[in-house]
Amino acid sequence: MEYVLKTKDVTKVYGKHKAVDQVSMHVEKGAIYGFIGKNGAGKTTFMRIVAGLAAPTMGEIELFGSKELESARIRIGSLIESPGLFANMTAKENLEVVRRQFGITDKHAVERMLEFVGLAETGKKKVKNFSMGMKQRLGIGIALFRNPDFLILDEPINGLDPEGIIEIRELLLKLNRERQITILISSHILGELSKIATYYGIIREGALIEEFDAKELNDRCRRCYKIVVDQTELAANILEEKFHIAGFDIPEKNTMRIFEQLDQTEQINKELILGGVNIKESYLAGQDLEGYFMELLGGGENV
Amino acid sequence: MFNLLKGECYKLIKSKAFYISCLVAVISVIFVYGMLITASKIQSGEMENGAAGVVVSEEEMQESSTPVLEKITSLDVLQQMYANFTVFIIAVFISIFVIGEYSNGVIKNVVGKGYARWKIFLSKYFFSIVTAVFFMILMTVVTVIVGCFVGEGQVAGGTFFMDLLRYAGIQLIICIAFCGVIVTVSELCRTLGAGIAINFAIATFSTVVAMGLDYLVQLILPRSDFKVSAYWCVSLMSDCPIKDMDVKFILHVLIVSAAWIVITAGAGIFHFNKADIK
Secondary structure (H helix, E strand, O other): OOEEEEEEEEEEEEOOEEEEEEEOOEEEOOOEEEEEEOOOOOHHHHHHHHHOOOOOOEEEEEEOOEOOHHHHHHHEEEEOOOOOOOOOOEHHHHHHHHHHHOOOOOOOHHHHHHHHOOOHHHOOOEHHHOOHHHHHHHHHHHHHOOOOOEEEEEOOOOOOOHHHHHHHHHHHHHHHHHOOOEEEEEOOOHHHHOOOOOEEEEEEOOEEEEEEEHHHHHHHHOOEEEEEEOOHHHHHHHHHHHHOOOOEEEEEOOEEEEOOOHHHHHHHHHHHHHOOOOEEEEEEEOOOHHHHHHHHHOOOOOO | OHHHHHHHHHHHHOOHHHHHHHHHHHHHHHHHHHHHHHHHHHHHOOOOOOHHHOOOOHHHHOOOOOOHHHHOOHHHHHHHHHHHHHHHHHHHHHHHHHHHHHHOOHHHHOEOOOEOHHHHHHHHHHHHHHHHHHHHHHHHHHHHHHHHHHOHHHHOOOOHHHHHHHHHHHHHHHHHHHHHHHHHHHHHHOOHHHHHHHHHHHHHHHHHHHHHHHHHHHHHOOOOOOOHHHHOHHHHHHHOOOOOOOHHHHHHHHHHHHHHHHHHHHHHHHHHHHOOOO
């Protein structure tokens, strides 16, 4: 497995407060990694550490398989918190500063990037007169300017209207598909994040509590009829023979999840009992993505 | 590092604060000359004493006294400009130039992008010095040009241009040290309002504080001829003689300025390397 980012026990302490607590994250190459946590959970601090804006108190970071972070960070583009822009300059001038700072000789690179992020028509309009969405797009343009292989985006859709959110979503998908850019993205809008993320990391009180991929998330959130029985093998036979159900699994001993014919639960129970299976528990399980995230994050407020 | 300097240059060219500072520098020169012309007209009786807020002393009003415009040359005006205007312009502009990058977050666009942090700080430090030197040169040139228009007496005398070069050169060196102090204080502060206030206070009150410390040293060590103000760049700027500058003073200025440059650059690099970027 090739990882773009691998951290081990990364910790950041401010006084007595542990903002980031032994985070070991794994971001696979080509992934869109959704980083989820409540306000103050440590997402931004962790991203700032990875981007080189803050130093970890302890822990190890590996970027593109290398521990030489200064040189590896050349391949990173980041937009952390608000985009860093000169309000009195135009979009073109802001990109021109970056072009000169990094010695990019191709003068047309600025126009191309403006075109790419959809700001080619802004002309002499100063950034201070830009909408939130335009500023975010310019911030992403700056982050993309040196063709990074890894993009770190902290709340890039914050404060955007629905149209702006869709624009940014499509832009990120395009970057991931066409340019194979790996993306680490945090967002409060969980439903939106679930539309693009292929991998998830959940952070709570500074600690990364879980990492899983989109498939696993779908499995976890899938609606099912869950039964706890004494004989799973016998129960499986009855389900196949009597109901022709193939969509079930046994995630743990004595527990079965049935994904089909969820309107037939009464009949299923009856047949299982008649067949000699003892049912200890039975209930309909599964929830929507946001509900699942809320459960992981430990509460519904301020996510 | 050359690329970073190119970026700084572009930012300076696009900075509104830079052009406003240049304008303030030019206007302040014209303002000082305006006062001199008014004083001269009061002296010759063309205007009433107290007109436009300019009051000429009884002594100066007597017929036997030398006309103000002959007595005060462009070098004297320049001394006033350096000590009373340039330091403020530099303090305010550099505060905006350095701290502004933290306020609007653009510093994040370059930190952690492959450049060593010391290089980023030094490019900012160096370019701030270049800007300060530009302000000094601008003020010098404008003072001399306006002086030429005001009257021949302003730039008269065989040694005027030699004195000017020597004086402006030494002031330039002290100014570089002062600029280093301002850049480092801005880096340590990183908050625009507070940074401007602290740097403005340094430009305004630090000479008085240095004098107070001189007095304190005299009280504690009456036999010592050590003076704090002799080692403080802003005090050196106001105490720098216009003419008859001896080699000892020039060497002293060079050593003190070099020391301040090394100290401030070192402290700035150390802090920039250690501190997180918010």
